[in-house]
Amino acid sequence: xxxxxxxxxxxxxxxxxxxxxxxxxxxxxxxxxxxxxxxxxxxxxxxxxxxxxxxxxxxxxxxxxxxxxxxxxxxxxxxxxxxxxxxxxxxxxxxxxxxxxxxxxxxxxxxxxxxxxxxxxxxxxxxxxxxxxxxxxxxxxxxxxxxxxxxxxxxxxxxxxxxxxxxxxxxxxxxxxxxxxxxxxxxxxxxxxxxxxxxxxxxxxxxxxxxxxxxxxxxxxxxxxxxxxxxxxxxxxxxxxxxxxxxxxxxxxxxxxxxxxxxxxxxxxxxxxxxxxxxxxxxxxxxxxxxxxxxxxxxxxxxxxxxxxxxxxxxxxxxxxxxxxxxxxxxxxxxxxxxxxxxxxxxxxxxxxxxxx
Amino acid sequence: xxxxxxxxxxxxxxxxxxxxxxxxxxxxxxxxxxxxxxxxxxxxxxxxxxxxxxxxxxxxxxxxxxxxxxxxxxxxxxxxxxxxxxxxxxxxxxxxxxxxxxxxxxxxxxxxxxxxxxxxxxxxxxxxxxxxxxxxxxxxxxxxxxxxxxxxxxxxxxxxxxxxxxxxxxxxxxxxxxxxxxxxxxxxxxxxxxxxxxxxxxxxxxxxxxxxxxxxxxxxxxxxxxxxxxxxxxxxxxxxxxxxxxxxxxxxxxxxxxxxxxxxxxxxxxxxxxxxxxxxxxxxxxxxxxxxxxxxxxxxxxxxxxxxxxxxxxxxxx
Numbered sequence: 308x309x310x311x312x313x314x315x316x317x318x319x320x321x322x323x324x325x326x327x328x329x330x331x332x333x334x335x336x337x338x339x340x341x342x343x344x345x346x347x348x349x350x351x352x353x354x355x356x357x358x359x360x361x362x363x364x365x366x367x368x369x370x371x372x373x374x375x376x377x378x379x380x381x382x383x384x385x386x387x388x389x390x391x392x393x394x395x396x397x398x399x400x401x402x403x404x405x406x407x408x409x410x411x412x413x414x415x416x417x418x419x420x421x422x423x424x425x426x427x428x429x430x431x432x433x434x435x436x437x438x439x440x441x442x443x444x445x446x447x448x449x450x451x452x453x454x455x456x457x458x459x460x461x462x463x464x465x466x467x468x469x470x471x472x473x474x475x476x477x478x479x480x481x482x483x484x485x486x487x488x489x490x491x492x493x494x495x496x497x498x499x500x501x502x503x504x505x506x507x508x509x510x511x512x513x514x515x516x517x518x519x520x521x522x523x524x525x526x527x528x529x530x531x532x533x534x535x536x537x538x539x540x541x542x543x544x545x546x547x548x549x550x551x552x553x554x555x556x557x558x559x560x561x562x563x564x565x566x567x568x569x570x571x572x573x574x575x576x577x578x579x580x581x582x583x584x585x586x587x588x589x590x591x592x593x594x595x596x597x598x599x600x601x602x603x604x605x606x607x608x609x610x611x612x613x614x615x616x617x618x619x620x621x622x623x624x625x626x627x628x629x630x631x632x633x634x635x636x637x638x639x640x641x642x643x644x645x646x647x648x649x650x651x652x653x654x655x656x657x658x659x660x661x662x663x664x
Numbered sequence: 665x666x667x668x669x670x671x672x673x674x675x676x677x678x679x680x681x682x683x684x685x686x687x688x689x690x691x692x693x694x695x696x697x698x699x700x701x702x703x704x705x706x707x708x709x710x711x712x713x714x715x716x717x718x719x720x721x722x723x724x725x726x727x728x729x730x731x732x733x734x735x736x737x738x739x740x741x742x743x744x745x746x747x748x749x750x751x752x753x754x755x756x757x758x759x760x761x762x763x764x765x766x767x768x769x770x771x772x773x774x775x776x777x778x779x780x781x782x783x784x785x786x787x788x789x790x791x792x793x794x795x796x797x798x799x800x801x802x803x804x805x806x807x808x809x810x811x812x813x814x815x816x817x818x819x820x821x822x823x824x825x826x827x828x829x830x831x832x833x834x835x836x837x838x839x840x841x842x843x844x845x846x847x848x849x850x851x852x853x854x855x856x857x858x859x860x861x862x863x864x865x866x867x868x869x870x871x872x873x874x875x876x877x878x879x880x881x882x883x884x885x886x887x888x889x890x891x892x893x894x895x896x897x898x899x900x901x902x903x904x905x906x907x908x909x910x911x912x913x914x915x916x917x918x919x920x921x922x923x924x925x926x927x928x929x930x931x932x933x934x935x936x937x938x939x940x941x942x943x944x945x946x947x948x949x950x951x952x953x954x955x956x957x958x959x960x961x962x963x964x965x966x967x968x969x970x971x972x973x974x975x976x977x978x979x980x981x982x
Contacts, residue, residue, distance in 0.1 A: 382774060434966050436774060437717050437921075441913045442966060445959030456950040572907065576781070583778055621797065628789025635782030639775055640767040 310657040326507060340500065347493045355488040356561075362601050363499045364556050369581040369593035370506055371549025376579070377588035378510055379542035380522030381431055385443035386550050386578045388450035391570030392420040393551025394558040395460045398469045402462060409474035409481055410494065413555045420551020421544040423450070428543030432536045435525075447572055454567035468566040471559050482559045491560045498556065502549065507590055509545065518542050519588075550578075580631060584638050586645030595646035599634075603627060675944035687823050689943050690936055695829045697935015698836055699898075700958075702891040703912040704919065704927035705840070706884040711921050712860045713880035715773060716765070719780040722909020723787045724885060728753055729892030729901045730795045733803060742806035753885030754878075761877045769873075788903060797903065802896030804828070809897055832894040839890055840928060843883070847924075856880060860922070914962030934958045 310331050317323045327333045346359065372386050397416035401409060427446035431439055454460060461469050473483030480486040481494060509515055517538050520528035529535055558565045577600060585596020604627045608620070642648050679686045706721040731752050735745035764779055804811065810827040817823075847853040858866040859876045867873060895905060915934050919926025938957040946953045 382777075430963060430966055437777065437913075438917065438966055440777075441917055441959065442963050444910060444913060445956060445963045448956035448959050452952060452956050456952060572910070576785075579778075579781070580785075583781075622793065625789045625793040625797075628785050629793065630789075632782045632784065632786025632789060635785065636764055636779050639771075639779045639782065640764075643771070643775060 310654070310660075312658070324511075326511060343496055343500075344493070347489055347496065352488045355492045358602070358605065360488070360492050360495050360561050361557075362597055363495045364553050364561060365578065365581060365601050366594050366597040367499050367502060367556070368550050368553035368578050369585065369597045370503060370590055371546045371553060372578050373582050373585075373588065373590065373593050374506065374510070374518070374549065375542050375546035376582055377586070377592075378515060378522060379518040379539065379546075380435075381428075381539065381542065382436065382440045383443040383546070384440050384572070384575050384579065385427065385446035385450070387570040387572060387574030388447045389420050389424055389547045389550040390554025390557065390574065391450060391454055391567065392423045392547075393417055393554035394565060394570070395454060395469065396420065396551065397555035397559060398462075398471075399460065401472065401474065405472070405474075408476060409559065410476065410498075413498070413559060414552060416555040417548040417551040420554070421548040424543040424547025424550075425540050428540050428547075431539045431543065444572075447575055451567055451571060454570065466566075468564055469558060470564040471562075482563070484563065486560075495556055495560050498552070502552065503590060506545075506549070510590070514541065522588075580635060583635055584645055586647030587643075589645065589647035591650065592645050592647030595650065599646065600631065603630060670948055671945070678944060684823055689939050691823065691825060691829075693936035693939030694932055695826075695832070695898075695935070696939060697932040698833060699891065699895050699908070699931075700911050700915045700934055701928045701931025702836060702887060702894065703909050704915040704931050705843075705924060706887040706891070707912055707916055708919075708922065708924055708927045709843075709880055709884045709887065713856050714765070714859070714877050715776075715863075716780065717773065717777045717921075718884065719777065720783040720787060721884060721888065721912065722906055723784045723791070723903075724753075724756070724888040725892045725895065725909065726901070726903055726905050727756070727787050727791050727892075728885065728889040729802065729896045730791050730800065732889070732892065733800045733896070733901055734795045736803050736806065737800075742803055745803075746807070749889060750886065753889060754882050757878050757881035757885050760881055761874060765877055766874065784906075788906070792903065799900035799902035799904075800896075802893060802901055804893075804897045807893065809893075828897055832897075835890065836894070839887070840924065843887075844924065852876075852879060911958045914958040917962040918965055934961065937961060 310329075312329045315328075315330055317328065322328070327336060347355070350359070368386060368390055371389075372383060375381050375383050393416045396419035397412050400412040400415060401407075404412075423446075427443060430442045434442060455467065458464075458467075461467060464470065471482050473485055474481055476494075479490055481490055510518070517528070517533050518541075520531065520533055521535060521538050521542075525535060528538075554570065557569070562569065581596035581600045582593065583596070584599055585594070586592025604623065607623050607627055607630070611623075638645055703721055703725060706724065707718055710716055710718040710721070728749060732745055732749045735748055736742055740748065760783065764783060765776075768776055768779055810831055812827050814825045814827060814830075815822050816825065847856060855866070855871045855876055856879070858869070858871055859873060863873060866876075892901070911934065912931075915927060915930040917930075918933055919928070919930025938954040941957050942951070942954045
């Protein structure tokens with residue numbers, strides 16, 4: 308009843324092209340952003356550390372993969388490795404230049420990831436579909452091997468792991484053991500919001516339309532004058548950039564230290580599932596997907612004991628696997644566009660309520 | 665110059681100097697490659713008949729092996745457990761067709777591919793929930809598989825072959841022969857090939873797609889069971905195979921997605937290639953190359969022969 312665009316006229320091209328054309332949507336998004344910031348000061352450490360920070364980081368990775376798979380139609384199974392490139396690049400940069408602000412290095416590490424993404428994206432001009440998936444698997448396994456076998460990457464640590472050093476921003480510790488969950492959450496939130504906003508602008512603009520044209524039919528796109536190789540490579544670069552930043556944040560702002568196993572093939576799959584369940588080709592879907600896939604194990608672990616059902620930790624893990632698998636099949640059958648599409652349907656229903664259409 | 669010598673000359677000098685070692689490495693590569701080939705065979709069977717790229721083949725292998733061992737531990741005699749496992753694989757094929765494939769008819773290939781991801785995860789969770797995640801030992805003796813080694817003196821040294829590997833090679837070849845006869849001579853085999861060529865044309869001459877799909881997934885399940893026994897006899901039965909099964913993908917790229925001989929040859933090439941590379945060139949770059957070697961070979965193949973060694977040349981040009 309309240310969610311209605313009656314009386315809201317589009318009087319300029321700019322307002323016609325707006326991403327949130329309805330006033331209620333704009334208010335809603337502002338409220339959500341403010342609430343997210345307020346949460347940083349009010350919520351306890353557990354909520355921030357175990358739920359919100361990883362959720363936001365995985366969302367960013369899912370947005371990255373969504374740009375490649377959802378918007379450009381190139382299936383990638385190398386997300387985990389691209390995240391790893393970001394993390395290791397950030398680690399090397401901050402050890403060589405400890406004086407430079409860590410936030411700058413987290414963002415800059417994305418460029419290294421993008422470069423690697425471009426190299427492994429080169430075969431995409433000749434192959435697609437399953438074939439490309441295998442090519443990205445090559446990236447996954449080769450890079451994972453590099454993370455283990457090149458000791459230079461982890462500064463010859465005996466533990467073969469990267470340990471995050473303490474870095475400060477305006478005198479406040481941001482990374483390392485002294486940083487509070489609050490600070491890290493606020494930084495992650497800011498980066499994720501800024502990068503989501505950028506991604507939204509990219510996919511709604513000329514580049515995004517080129518990607519979608521390539522996804523929908525590459526031959527037609529080529530005939531319309533879109534050059535396939537630069538378009539696909541750009542998708543690989545932007546996607547890997549997002550994954551790289553997500554990987555750097557994962558290690559520097561959440562784990563505080565990581566081995567190569569963090570960036571294994573399972574990480575790639577879990578991000579891919581977030582994208583599929585959330586909705587291919589939807590930024591909002593990346594948030595939904597990350598929330599569902601990441602929160603599901605937490606919910607399964609904490610809810611049954613509250614209901615008086617004793618469940619083993621191992622059983623929870625197995626059930627999570629089953630539920631995730633079943634959900635993927637369910638979504639592909641019932642709603643191939645994922646949670647994002649369900650959200651749209653719900654909004655549409657709200658707009659026409661109380662009438663059926 | 666030193667590095668060039670180490671890369672280009674030294675490995676070959678080693679090969680000539682110790683031919684028995686070379687033969688041993690080759691044999692181990694062939695045996696490892698057979699496992700890849702068998703997994704790839706399961707992929708090819710399903711891809712030929714339904715155009716579905718079945719990512720879950722690897723986990724089906726684990727699932728079949730776990731069911732066999734689990735049933736035997738539950739008290740069934742070995743061959744009764746084997747028979748019951750075959751029934752379970754049929755039930756699995758039937759339910760996959762009913763629950764996953766039938767509602768997804770006419771969807772793009774990539775959607776079906778992702779659906780098999782979901783299937784993989786479901787089977788991992790389901791298998792671990794029922795049989796537990798800890799590694800198990802395959803019941804080789806109860807199934808009358810031979811044990812021990814044969815040492816053949818050759819090339820001035822000793823080449824040591826496991827009897828089990830020889831048995832595995834014989835069983836695998838027999839199975840491939842049976843499958844080829846089944847595909848080319850029987851009525852169902854011809855129907856399978858018709859479905860592979862065109863779903864619509866097959867439907868119009870009265871072939872039931874549902875029935876064919878159940879049969880082909882069941883056949884892939886049987887292949888998975890044989891693979892599971894062979895692989896479980898060499899190492900433990902555990903979910904670690906999941907990652908190894910991914911190596912069937914480069915095998916398919918080498919051999920082509922639709923060719924049974926291609927899967928076999930591709931598997932052997934990958935197996936031998938990665939063993940040789942790891943043994944002679946691996947130490948130069950720190951070892952452990954077998955985790956990615958197969959994929960890099962596949963990548964090179966993709967750039968020059970996108971349809972594989974034996975595949976049909978109807979690759980989609982882009």
